[in-house]
Amino acid sequence: MTRLMLTICAAIVLLTAGAVSAHHSFAAEYDSTKPVNVTGAVTKIEWNNPHVYFYIDVRDEKTAKVTNWAFEMGAPAVIARNGWTRTTMKIGDLVIVTGSQAKSGKPHGNARTVTMASTGKRLGAGSSEGQPPADQ
Amino acid sequence: MRHRWLPFCVAAGVMLWSWSLPSSTAQAPAGAGQPAAQGGRGGDQGGGRAGRGGRGGRAAQPATPSKPTPRWPDGRVNLSQAPGVKGFWNAMSGSPIGPNGLPGNLTLDQVPFQDWARELYAYRQSRGGLDDPHARCQPAGGMRFFTVPNGMEFIDQPELQRIFIIAGENRDWRRIAMEPGRKHPPEDLLIPSYFGDSIGWWEGDTLVVDTVGYNEKFWFIRGGLPHTRFMHLVERFTRTDFDTLRYEVTIDDRGAYTRPWSGGWNIRWQYTNYDASSGGEIHEYFCLDNERDAVEFAGK
Numbered sequence: 200m201t202r203l204m205l206t207i208c209a210a211i212v213l214l215t216a217g218a219v220s221a222h223h224s225f226a227a228e229y230d231s232t233k234p235v236n237v238t239g240a241v242t243k244i245e246w247n248n249p250h251v252y253f254y255i256d257v258r259d260e261k262t263a264k265v266t267n268w269a270f271e272m273g274a275p276a277v278i279a280r281n282g283w284t285r286t287t288m289k290i291g292d293l294v295i296v297t298g299s300q301a302k303s304g305k306p307h308g309n310a311r312t313v314t315m316a317s318t319g320k321r322l323g324a325g326s327s328e329g330q331p332p333a334d335q
Numbered sequence: 336m337r338h339r340w341l342p343f344c345v346a347a348g349v350m351l352w353s354w355s356l357p358s359s360t361a362q363a364p365a366g367a368g369q370p371a372a373q374g375g376r377g378g379d380q381g382g383g384r385a386g387r388g389g390r391g392g393r394a395a396q397p398a399t400p401s402k403p404t405p406r407w408p409d410g411r412v413n414l415s416q417a418p419g420v421k422g423f424w425n426a427m428s429g430s431p432i433g434p435n436g437l438p439g440n441l442t443l444d445q446v447p448f449q450d451w452a453r454e455l456y457a458y459r460q461s462r463g464g465l466d467d468p469h470a471r472c473q474p475a476g477g478m479r480f481f482t483v484p485n486g487m488e489f490i491d492q493p494e495l496q497r498i499f500i501i502a503g504e505n506r507d508w509r510r511i512a513m514e515p516g517r518k519h520p521p522e523d524l525l526i527p528s529y530f531g532d533s534i535g536w537w538e539g540d541t542l543v544v545d546t547v548g549y550n551e552k553f554w555f556i557r558g559g560l561p562h563t564r565f566m567h568l569v570e571r572f573t574r575t576d577f578d579t580l581r582y583e584v585t586i587d588d589r590g591a592y593t594r595p596w597s598g599g600w601n602i603r604w605q606y607t608n609y610d611a612s613s614g615g616e617i618h619e620y621f622c623l624d625n626e627r628d629a630v631e632f633a634g635k
Binding site: 222223224226227228245247248249250252269271274275276277279280301302303305307 | 462463464465467469470472483484485557608609610611612618620621622624625626627628631632
């Protein structure tokens with residue numbers, strides 16, 4: 200039991216200490232045990248501090264229901280280091296997003312990578328969980 | 336009862352953070368108004384050129400040996416840009432405890448918490464930063480000013496006997512009064528604030544800053560080490576070479592700790608803009624510009 204507690208606490212400490220450049224810790228808002236991998240068309244982009252946000256319409260193939268997901272990325276200057284510019288992603292672009300869902304369970308996530316479906320180009324999203332391996 | 340296991344978090348932190356015994360050099364001030372002194376302290380830290388794409392914190396390791404500490408024509412240490420060399424200071428992170436700082440930093444179990452402060456810290460840790468005022472875009476008060484990204488610069492105005500430290504983060508700034516003999520206002524005249532009332536002086540090549548008058552509305556470091564309105568910080572800034580600013584701080588807060596204690600970290604010079612493009616200039620960052628997190632926090 201004690202070992203389990205220590206493991207949990209170690210995870211807390213690591214999560215709290217690890218995200219050093221975001222204005223909030225990853226663990227405060229997102230759940231790394233709820234991975235997200237969705238594809239959709241971009242409906243809105245907010246290129247602002249403290250986080251770039253973008254929104255995509257995700258269609259459920261079984262029910263045909265469309266849900267608009269919101270995704271948080273790093274600050275503009277942070278994701279610029281990963282190759283992003285304001286025009287990298289445009290309204291209507293089809294993108295594949297990996298990341299983690301918000302603890303609230305809403306269609307809201309912390310993006311880790313964004314892949315442009317048209318080109319296959321994958322960019323790190325400046326996640327407060329940590330940077331993914333670069334492959335661009 | 337609900338949080339009986341929380342003390343184990345402290346133990347877990349200790350296990351994770353393996354660092355050595357303290358060698359704190361920051362000391363309470365003997366008095367303000369000491370004259371600027373020349374010469375003496377050379378660099379004792381490796382340089383850390385935060386180059387293109389580099390981060391200003393510990394991760395920024397030297398690509399080339401650092402240049403010597405720059406000086407003004409009168410011999411005083413220059414804590415800012417030098418002619419022909421643009422850039423700014425960018426810590427990105429840093430902590431007065433643990434390995435994300437100077438080698439002599441205290442371990443968590445060495446921090447002289449009062450009991451209530453230890454419990455509160457463990458509780459804050461268990462919440463994963465959910466209660467951090469900075470996550471709601473409140474100012475990075477106290478020493479946290481020197482851990483957030485987005486860069487900072489020293490504006491040294493000896494003719495006006497003051498030094499400003501300006502930051503890209505929310506365009507915050509600190510004012511350090513350098514007038515010889517300057518004292519803090521009486522406590523009943525101090526308006527509690529995020530950055531307090533600061534007076535400074537030079538001890539050799541080290542800028543010493545003494546600050547009181549903090550409010551309790553911020554976490555002075557990520558992770559949530561508690562403090563009270565009694566917090567008194569003595570900060571020591573030493574530019575050990577061109578690329579390295581050694582930041583040492585003594586926390587004297589009889590409300591939260593049983594004795595004063597010290598720690599610090601190194602802050603690196605960044606030659607590029609924050610987004611890694613060429614330029615070396617701090618940029619604007621307003622956390623409230625598109626803040627969306629508070630709604631999510633409230634929904635918990």
